Amino acid sequence: MVSEETSSRRKRRNSRPLDDTRLKDLALAYVARFATSSGKLADYLRRKIRERGFEGEPPDIDALVQRYVELGYIDDEAFARTREEGLRGRGYGARRVEQALRAAGIEEGIRAQVAPSEYQARHAAYRFAERRRFGPFGGEVDRDRQQKQIAAMVRAGHSFDAARAMVEARDTDSASEWVAEAEGMD
Known part of the structure; x- marks a missing residue:
């Protein structure tokens, strides 16, 4: 006191x-x-x-x-890159990164430059699911629990499709393959 x-x-x-x-x-x-x-x-x-x-x-x-x-x-660009890498490394999605950079006053052009690629976005979704033990990292769950996991991933800034793909993956190998598919897309 x-x-x-x-x-x-x-x-x-x-x-x-x-x-x-x-x-x-x-x-x-x-x-x-x-x-x-x-x-x-x-x-x-x-x-x-x-x-x-x-x-x-x-x-x-x-x-x-x-x-x-x-x-x-x-240096706004260096700040944006560092912030983006840190958030993505913790598993946050592109939308959440965009919100954090906008809140920090980073201009739109710089935000677009540091936006994660498709591969990076998928890898972040994989990292988030792994950290939170969602989908193939958490064992068998019912449909209601899957919906809650998808909602948590969407709140973390991932697209609905990415969240669903990760949570509904059969095993960790199929989740890794989903991430690797995007490597050539960029």
């Missing part, structure tokens, strides 16, 4: 309005600490200005973010 003393001390420390120098320091500390996109940095700075206020003329946040992009502190 937070005591009143701690709460008032925290409030006192953050209550000073920002100025140009403090805003730049906040931005630099943020990009030094977190792998981020230009959209996430802009959102962070706007939130800080909303919380603490700003002394003087409102700053041009987009210009500050653009300066950090030019300096190489922020």
